[in-house]
Structure formats: structure tokens, C-alpha cells
Amino acid sequence: MKIISDKTPVVVNITNYLAMNFNANALLAIGASPIMSFYDKEMDDLLKIANSLVINIGCLDDKEIEGMHAAAAAANKYGRPWVIDPVGVGASAARTQTAVELITKYHPAIVRCNASEIMVLHGTACATRGVDSAEPVEKARSCAREFAAEHGTVVAVSGAVDYITDGVREAECSKGSPLMAKVTTMGCCASAICAAFAAVMPPYEAAVHAMNLMGSAGEAAVARSRGTGSLAVNFIDELSLVP
Amino acid sequence: MKIISDKTPVVVNITNYLAMNFNANALLAIGASPIMSFYDKEMDDLLKIANSLVINIGCLDDKEIEGMHAAAAAANKYGRPWVIDPVGVGASAARTQTAVELITKYHPAIVRCNASEIMVLHGTACATRGVDSAEPVEKARSCAREFAAEHGTVVAVSGAVDYITDGVREAECSKGSPLMAKVTTMGCCASAICAAFAAVMPPYEAAVHAMNLMGSAGEAAVARSRGTGSLAVNFIDELSLVP
Amino acid sequence: MKIISDKTPVVVNITNYLAMNFNANALLAIGASPIMSFYDKEMDDLLKIANSLVINIGCLDDKEIEGMHAAAAAANKYGRPWVIDPVGVGASAARTQTAVELITKYHPAIVRCNASEIMVLHGTACATRGVDSAEPVEKARSCAREFAAEHGTVVAVSGAVDYITDGVREAECSKGSPLMAKVTTMGCCASAICAAFAAVMPPYEAAVHAMNLMGSAGEAAVARSRGTGSLAVNFIDELSLVP
Numbered sequence: 001m002k003i004i005s006d007k008t009p010v011v012v013n014i015t016n017y018l019a020m021n022f023n024a025n026a027l028l029a030i031g032a033s034p035i036m037s038f039y040d041k042e043m044d045d046l047l048k049i050a051n052s053l054v055i056n057i058g059c060l061d062d063k064e065i066e067g068m069h070a071a072a073a074a075a076n077k078y079g080r081p082w083v084i085d086p087v088g089v090g091a092s093a094a095r096t097q098t099a100v101e102l103i104t105k106y107h108p109a110i111v112r113c114n115a116s117e118i119m120v121l122h123g124t125a126c127a128t129r130g131v132d133s134a135e136p137v138e139k140a141r142s143c144a145r146e147f148a149a150e151h152g153t154v155v156a157v158s159g160a161v162d163y164i165t166d167g168v169r170e171a172e173c174s175k176g177s178p179l180m181a182k183v184t185t186m187g188c189c190a191s192a193i194c195a196a197f198a199a200v201m202p203p204y205e206a207a208v209h210a211m212n213l214m215g216s217a218g219e220a221a222v223a224r225s226r227g228t229g230s231l232a233v234n235f236i237d238e239l240s241l242v243p
Numbered sequence: 244m245k246i247i248s249d250k251t252p253v254v255v256n257i258t259n260y261l262a263m264n265f266n267a268n269a270l271l272a273i274g275a276s277p278i279m280s281f282y283d284k285e286m287d288d289l290l291k292i293a294n295s296l297v298i299n300i301g302c303l304d305d306k307e308i309e310g311m312h313a314a315a316a317a318a319n320k321y322g323r324p325w326v327i328d329p330v331g332v333g334a335s336a337a338r339t340q341t342a343v344e345l346i347t348k349y350h351p352a353i354v355r356c357n358a359s360e361i362m363v364l365h366g367t368a369c370a371t372r373g374v375d376s377a378e379p380v381e382k383a384r385s386c387a388r389e390f391a392a393e394h395g396t397v398v399a400v401s402g403a404v405d406y407i408t409d410g411v412r413e414a415e416c417s418k419g420s421p422l423m424a425k426v427t428t429m430g431c432c433a434s435a436i437c438a439a440f441a442a443v444m445p446p447y448e449a450a451v452h453a454m455n456l457m458g459s460a461g462e463a464a465v466a467r468s469r470g471t472g473s474l475a476v477n478f479i480d481e482l483s484l485v486p
Numbered sequence: 487m488k489i490i491s492d493k494t495p496v497v498v499n500i501t502n503y504l505a506m507n508f509n510a511n512a513l514l515a516i517g518a519s520p521i522m523s524f525y526d527k528e529m530d531d532l533l534k535i536a537n538s539l540v541i542n543i544g545c546l547d548d549k550e551i552e553g554m555h556a557a558a559a560a561a562n563k564y565g566r567p568w569v570i571d572p573v574g575v576g577a578s579a580a581r582t583q584t585a586v587e588l589i590t591k592y593h594p595a596i597v598r599c600n601a602s603e604i605m606v607l608h609g610t611a612c613a614t615r616g617v618d619s620a621e622p623v624e625k626a627r628s629c630a631r632e633f634a635a636e637h638g639t640v641v642a643v644s645g646a647v648d649y650i651t652d653g654v655r656e657a658e659c660s661k662g663s664p665l666m667a668k669v670t671t672m673g674c675c676a677s678a679i680c681a682a683f684a685a686v687m688p689p690y691e692a693a694v695h696a697m698n699l700m701g702s703a704g705e706a707a708v709a710r711s712r713g714t715g716s717l718a719v720n721f722i723d724e725l726s727l728v729p
Binding site for chain 2: 092094183226228
């Protein structure tokens with residue numbers, strides 16, 4: 001994808017172990033240069049050369065949380081935009097606490113999440129069920145707008161119709177397919193792609209571009225797929241074919 | 244798969260890093276809601292909302308072993324059935340000790356393993372070679388029956404002909420293909436699917452259903468595959484197409 | 487692949503989390519028996535039964551570094567050939583220090599890397615950019631030769647034209663495709679396959695065979711692939727079809 005590959009941004013990913021391979025392939029497919037790491041001792045070095053960062057809390061442990069803090073602090077130090085994916089926030093106290101601390105201390109450029117997750121972060125009572133959203137995006141819109149305004153960030157909520165807001169502006173993306181939710185780490189991939197775009201344009205525009213790319217590549221991939229295994233493969237193919 | 248997706252059970256997976264993505268996609272394909280974690284501090288929270296648990300010892304470290312103990316204890320506390328996959332037991336003292344401790348302290352509903360592994364757990368001299376079985380299933384049957392009876396569990400042994408027993412009842416499954424063993428974490432996937440079925444039916448029936456599903460999906464996938472790369476993809480496709 | 491499957495060598499892999507599944511499938515496809523682990527406490531047990539080892543520094547943490555030292559020491563103790571993949575050396579001080587310590591203390595049979603990485607290890611000023619090479623292989627040849635001679639090892643440099651040397655002999659492999667670099671952990675896979683061959687033949691010959699297999703399988707896979715997602719799948723298919 002020319003808009004990304006023209007710059008080949010280095011995107012540092014602290015992400016869960018499920019997402020690492022799929023998300024690295026997605027970032028390579030669109031022309032970014034991913035580094036996957038969670039080692040606190042190298043985060044300063046990596047963020048110095050990186051163009052953006054994504055932090056995904058899908059698989060936590062004490063050491064990885066230290067790596068997340070080191071990375072977000074280094075992103076701030078070097079002025080790199082960073083994206084948080086608060087996977088499964090609300091499913092455990094550890095997830096909620098980690099996400100809230102990272103957001104309030106280091107101010108992400110973009111929060112990419114599902115409806116349940118932004119409602120939890122906003123403090124609104126909602127249904128959560130493991131790492132999958134139990135709420136429709138419509139119910140989460142006002143939470144997303146208020147959270148974005150209060151934290152000076154962009155919120156991108158994935159769902160049947162994605163919703164992106166910076167607290168003032170808002171955009172929708174109705175592309176995609178419910179089958180995408182049957183491929184693991186598809187949401188994590190949206191967050192990684194947000195980070196790639198955030199390396200070459202402002203955060204709100206980056207989130208809108210990323211969600212549109214996810215939707216259109218997903219829709220094209222579904223049309224070619226027999227089931228959810230081939231969908232994952234075709235999705236990367238589609239990303240790699242965007243001119 | 245209606246019998247699973249009707250309930251959409253939340254299945255917590257402490258599994259090795261190779262298996263995480265493939266197994267999460269397998270669980271999503273059949274209609275379960277997987278959470279992959281090994282963080283001891285969130286296991287109580289996760290098991291409270293989960294319907295079942297699978298513990299796979301394929302990649303050990305001290306912290307992950309703590310997570311396994313926390314998860315199995317929480318599964319007992321909340322009455323969730325849990326499955327153990329004693330990957331490579333016998334290949335190292337650490338693996339054997341971990342598996343034996345988890346089984347004797349927390350009483351899994353199902354032990355899903357290969358022939359060498361159940362022979363090691365049973366204390367019968369046998370050939371082991373890394374993480375792949377070096378013994379035929381036939382030799383392991385009496386070990387499986389005795390182990391199941393002694394520990395009040397179900398043992399499901401994968402191989403050319405799978406063997407499932409609760410110490411009294413026994414079943415066979417001759418579906419599948421030797422090519423399935425050439426796709427990494429295919430056995431781990433059987434264990435994860437055992438956990439999904441154990442969330443909606445008793446353990447013995449769950450193991451029989453799971454091994455049959457593995458065999459029939461594997462056989463259908465082999466028929467469509469050029470090599471072992473496409474086999475992994477087609478296998479997930481087949482799982483996702485079961486009505 | 488008969489030359490490998492005749493012996494079914496057990497290959498221990500301490501590798502990054504992205505590479506684990508893909509590399510295990512690659513090793514299974516050619517007839518090796520992979521074990522993925524980074525647990526220091528089981529390395530002596532595993533290397534005792536293993537035929538070779540690969541250490542890949544793509545995802546570091548303190549515990550994993552301990553596992554790497556334990557594994558390399560055990561490889562020396564039992565006389566197993568081992569391969570290092572110094573992923574992203576130069577991108578952070580932690581990576582450089584880890585790679586240099588492992589090489590100087592435990593003398594790998596093969597160093598499999600890209601052009602930037604061997605230039606960093608050799609101490610030659612060069613461009614690095616994250617984990618992808620920023621230098622052509624041509625510039626790295628003399629560094630590779632000198633490094634191989636000085637350390638008594640084989641160096642295999644991946645690129646448009648791969649270059650393999652033991653400090654005296656040298657070989658080239660011009661097979662492959664630039665698209666292979668768009669599939670994550672393709673280079674890590676080359677290292678894992680070097681380790682499989684090193685279990686059945688001397689290191690220089692092993693590296694030449696491995697790089698040729700990578701190139702020919704990659705070229706055949708590219709010819710069948712729509713994009714980089716299917717390329718990863720077809721690559722494993724091709725490996726599994728080599729007679």
C-alpha cells in the first residue's frame with residue numbers, strides 16, 4: 001500500500017502471543033516494518049528508531065506490563081504516536097487496571113477497542129463476556145465520544161458498523177463482515193494497522209483509514225473464503241494487494 | 244457447530260505459544276469463545292466467567308506454571324471442568340513433574356494425550372522422543388484405562404485409532420489421517436476442543452465428540468489439501484462449516 | 487524430505503513467539519521433529535535427546551536469555567550442533583549483547599542472518615532499520631568471510647542472492663523471491679531448517695542445503711500465491727512435497 005510503503009514505518013508491537021504472527025504479516029503486507037517485542041530493557045532503543053507503537057494487553061504478565069510501561073514512556077519521550085488495544089478489559093481486574101494506568105499516564109493517540117471495552121473504560125455498566133464484545137456499537141457511541149474528549153485521544157470502536165471519534169468529529173465504517181470476528185486477533189490487527197497509519201498521518205485520519213482498510217480487505221477476503229481458516233489467509237492476501 | 248454455538252462457552256486456554264493462534268481459531272470456528280492467558284493474577288476472575296479450561300504444558304516456565312496452578316485451583320473453586328494436555332511429558336523432568344502435580348492436585352475432567360504420554364503418566368516404561376509419540380495407541384490402552392479409573396478422569400489418546408476411556412467405558416475413533424500429525428499443535432487443538440465440549444456435556448461424551456470432530460474435520464481437510472500448510476488452513480475451514 | 491525424514495532429527499528451538507508455529511510446521515514438513523521451548527530448567531534434558539538446536543533472539547526477555555545460555559551450554563556438553571539467528575542485532579543494545587555473548591561463549595555451528603546483522607556482528611558500520619536488513623548482501627560478504635574464519639563457524643547471509651561461507655569455501659544461492667521477505671519469520675525459518683540439516687550433515691553443507699531449499703520452495707510457492715498470506719501457506723506445502 002503506497003501510502004505506507006513510501007515511508008516503510010517501523011512499528012513496534014507489544015502484543016499478545018496469538019496476534020504476533022498474524023499482525024506482523026498484516027503490517028508487512030501493507031508495507032510497514034514491524035518489530036514484535038515486550039522486553040523493557042530494549043524499549044528505549046526501539047522507540048528511538050520506531051515511527052509508532054501499539055500496545056495490546058491480550059496476554060498479560062508482570063514482566064510484560066513492565067515492558068508496556070517502558071514502551072509507552074519511550075514513545076512519549078521520542079514523540080511517537082501510540083495505540084492501545086485494551087483486549088478483554090472488564091474480564092479481569094488486572095486487565096482493567098493495566099489499561100487504565102497506561103492510558104492515564106501515557107496518553108495514547110488512539111484507543112482501538114470493541115463496544116464492551118470502551119464502556120468499561122468509560123465506567124458505564126455493560127455486559128462483558130470474555131474478550132468478545134457483548135454490546136452493540138450503537139450503545140457505546142456516547143461513551144466513546146466522551147472518553148475521547150476527556151482523554152484527548154481518538155477512539156475507534158469495531159463492530160457491525162465501526163465508529164471512530166476524536167470527541168468532536170465522528171466517522172462510521174459499515175464495511176466488513178461478521179465472519180471477521182471468527183478469526184482470532186482480527187481486532188488486534190485493526191489496532192496494529194491504526195499504528196501503521198498513525199506513523200504517516202494524524203491519529204483521527206489514521207484510525208478512519210485503518211478501519212476502512214480492515215473493512216474492505218475483510219469483505220473482499222470473505223467473498224473468496226470457504227471458511228474461517230481461508231478467511232485469515234485471504235485477508236492477508238487482500239492487504240498485500242492494495243495498490 | 245450448533246451444539247457449541249448455542250451456548251458459546253467461554254474456554255480459558257493456558258497453552259503453549261505455538262498453539263495459541265491455531266487453537267483460538269479452532270475454538271472460534273466451532274462457536275466457542277476462547278480466552279488465552281497464563282497470568283496467575285487474573286485466573287480467578289477469568290474462571291469465574293468461564294465455562295471450561297484447558298491447560299497445555301507445551302511451553303513451560305516458572306511463571307506459567309504458577310498460572311497453571313492458579314487456573315486449575317480456580318476451576319475447582321468454581322466447578323469448571325478442565326482438560327490437561329501433558330505435551331512432551333517424559334521428555335524432561337520439568338514436564339513430568341508439572342503434569343503429575345497438576346493432575347494429582349486438581350483432578351482434570353479429561354487427560355488428552357498421545358500414547359507415549361499416557362504410558363509415562365501411568366509409570367509404564369516406554370519409548371519417548373521429544374514431543375511426538377514413539378509408541379502405538381494399542382500399547383497404551385490398558386495404561387489409559389487404569390489411569391482413568393485410578394484418577395477418576397477420562398483419558399483420550401490420539402493416534403492412528405484414537406482411544407477414549409473413563410476406566411469403564413471405552414470408545415474408538417478411526418477417522419483422521421497420519422498427515423494431521425505433520426501440522427503442529429493439532430493434538431493441542433484436540434485438547435482445546437475437548438474443553439469446549441466439556442462445557443456443554445459430561446467429560447466422557449465430550450472427549451468422544453471432540454475426537455470424532457477432529458477426525459472427520461481432519462479427513463475432509465486432507466482431501467482438499469496439497470500439503471501440510473494448506474491442511475492447517477482447510478482444517479479450520481472444515482471446523483467452521485460443521486452445521 | 488527423505489534426507490531429513492530418514493533420521494527424523496529432534497530439533498530444539500528457542501525462538502521468538504512469532505516464529506514458533508510457522509517454524510514448527512516447516513520442520514515437520516521436511517521430516518524433522520521440532521520441540522519449542524525456552525525453559526532453562528529443561529534444556530539439559532532436551533539437548534540430551536536432541537540432534538540439533540536453533541537459538542533465535544527475536545523476542546528477548548531476561549528469563550528467555552537464561553534459557554538460551556542453558557540450551558547452548560547443553561548443546562556443547564552433548565556435542566549437538568547449534569545455529570544462531572541474531573534477529574535485529576544492532577536495533578537494541580540488548581540484542582547485540584545477547585548475540586555476541588552466545589556466539590563467543592558457545593561457538594555456534596552456523597550463524598544465519600541478514601546483511602545488516604552480520605555487519606553489526608563483525609563490527610562494521612552499516613545501516614540497520616528495525617529487524618529488516620538495510621544493506622545488500624554484496625556489501626556483507628567480506629564481513630561474513632572474516633567473521634566465519636575468526637569464529638570457526640559458518641555464516642549464511644540471506645538476501646536477493648544468499649551467501650554462505652565457512653571463511654574459506656563460499657557458495658551462492660540466487661533462488662527465491664523478494665516477496666519472501668514480506669512473510670514474517672521467513673528468515674527465522676531458514677535458521678530452523680539450517681539446524682535440521684546440521685543434524686544430518688556437516689554445518690557448511692547443511693547451510694548450503696538449507697538456503698537452497700528455502701529458495702526453491704519459496705520460488706515455487708510464489709508462483710502459486712495471490713498475495714503474501716497464501717505465500718506463507720504455499721511455502722509450507724512446498725516444503726512438505728519435497729521428495
